[in-house]
Amino acid sequence: MSIDADHSAPSSADDPSVRLQAILDTQRRAFRDSGFPSAAIRQDRIDRLILLLTEGADAFSVALNADFGNRPHTVNLMSEVAGILPDLTATRRHLKSWMRPQRLRAATLLGLPTMVEKKPLGVVGVVGPWNFPISLVVQPAAAAFAAGNRVMIKFSEVTPRTAEEFARRAAQYFDPAELAVVTGGPEVGAAFSVLPFDHLFFTGSPGVGALVAAAAARNLVPVTLELGGKNPAVIAPGADVSAMARRVMAARLVNGGQVCLCPDYAFVPRAQTDKFVAAALDYGRAASAPDGDAGLVSIVDTKNFDRVTALIDDARAHGATVHTSGAGPDPVRRRIAPTVVLDVTDEMRITREEVFGPVLSVLPYDTVREICDYVTERPSPLAAYWYGPTDSGLDEFREKTLSGGMSVNDFAVHCTMMSAPFGGVGRSGWGAYHGKTGFDTFTHHRTVTTSRLPFSIAGMMTPPYSPALKPGLTAYLGWQRRAAARRRRRHG
Numbered sequence: 001m002s003i004d005a006d007h008s009a010p011s012s013a014d015d016p017s018v019r020l021q022a023i024l025d026t027q028r029r030a031f032r033d034s035g036f037p038s039a040a041i042r043q044d045r046i047d048r049l050i051l052l053l054t055e056g057a058d059a060f061s062v063a064l065n066a067d068f069g070n071r072p073h074t075v076n077l078m079s080e081v082a083g084i085l086p087d088l089t090a091t092r093r094h095l096k097s098w099m100r101p102q103r104l105r106a107a108t109l110l111g112l113p114t115m116v117e118k119k120p121l122g123v124v125g126v127v128g129p130w131n132f133p134i135s136l137v138v139q140p141a142a143a144a145f146a147a148g149n150r151v152m153i154k155f156s157e158v159t160p161r162t163a164e165e166f167a168r169r170a171a172q173y174f175d176p177a178e179l180a181v182v183t184g185g186p187e188v189g190a191a192f193s194v195l196p197f198d199h200l201f202f203t204g205s206p207g208v209g210a211l212v213a214a215a216a217a218r219n220l221v222p223v224t225l226e227l228g229g230k231n232p233a234v235i236a237p238g239a240d241v242s243a244m245a246r247r248v249m250a251a252r253l254v255n256g257g258q259v260c261l262c263p264d265y266a267f268v269p270r271a272q273t274d275k276f277v278a279a280a281l282d283y284g285r286a287a288s289a290p291d292g293d294a295g296l297v298s299i300v301d302t303k304n305f306d307r308v309t310a311l312i313d314d315a316r317a318h319g320a321t322v323h324t325s326g327a328g329p330d331p332v333r334r335r336i337a338p339t340v341v342l343d344v345t346d347e348m349r350i351t352r353e354e355v356f357g358p359v360l361s362v363l364p365y366d367t368v369r370e371i372c373d374y375v376t377e378r379p380s381p382l383a384a385y386w387y388g389p390t391d392s393g394l395d396e397f398r399e400k401t402l403s404g405g406m407s408v409n410d411f412a413v414h415c416t417m418m419s420a421p422f423g424g425v426g427r428s429g430w431g432a433y434h435g436k437t438g439f440d441t442f443t444h445h446r447t448v449t450t451s452r453l454p455f456s457i458a459g460m461m462t463p464p465y466s467p468a469l470k471p472g473l474t475a476y477l478g479w480q481r482r483a484a485a486r487r488r489r490r491h492g
Contacts, residue, residue: 236388284338
């Protein structure tokens, strides 16, 4: 659905809230009338998602390239289609077993046979980002389908060609009562966020995520937030600094640096800082050389280009040393050469704001404890990275810091483990998905217990009370007290 502005008097047909509510009502009515879908129906919906992706891959790539200004075909296929297919196919394969009720054997032995049913929620809303506009709406949509839900997707207005192409093709594979794709500007996004969904899934910045969560709270809609943050990378003592510098800079340049998992700053052993910077800039020069230039992803739009260059200018104005691997920023092509910033301090915006561009700050360090203190004093990042030997230093970093996930010696490999949860913590996100975790996110686990006891629990809690109840409770509390005291003595 596209919302076009005009200058006539507004009517209900022009109001995005009315249109969106009508779609939601249609999906909720279909969900109610059709009953909970079988495994076969859920698998068919995922198959249609896979066909939508694979049959439209080339057309999506063209639209993505046009939206970004330059985004190579290989990057588009890898990040938007091929990279998420393992999650979709594994979800399809396992959803039958995930759907089965769970029976609690111990409860049955106690005379209270209990099972936990896996019930779909109803209608799930998915709000997507602009950096990976297709993959980051399809993955949660597939998980919601696996759980038996209907889905409404709101595409980012920053990538309008991709949004329109996906919406057009989705209508060929899905009835809007199953999957509806919504396009439009901020006013549509605001109206979408306040709809009374059964669950709302958002991927984007912490600032917008806070607004989405507040809007959803009006209807007590549960929210999963996949956000971002200032992700640290640590070059370990004893690491091959030059080799690890190349890996960190490569991670910084993925999708033009426009990934919520990119490292924002790198801790480097103080004596090795110059060596790290030289190797990182060499890698940046190779990546932006004329023969590789066509492979660089442009900053998505002028607004974001200006924001990234303003971060660099602000750091320089406050005393930072800025090294670039190429020419100055190119506003026409929205290109920024791979850049390294030294001597950063807390008054600089670059230490507080997520960069989302090909710019890496470098912080010298002397001890791993310094690193842990720095990271824990700031909002928890979505990802943390360790490059080098997997020794006691890594153990200390893992044990004393908190992040959504962690990868060692490579970029975002923890995110590629589709059978493991992926999500943030604190300001970098609420909740998780991928694999069974995604299925569980969009499922209500309903406990059903049958009493086969020879007495009524409610009867025990209303007068007349059994004479044996009070001494029995007193004995039970005493037993628990003595057991806790013994444990404390045993463990000092």
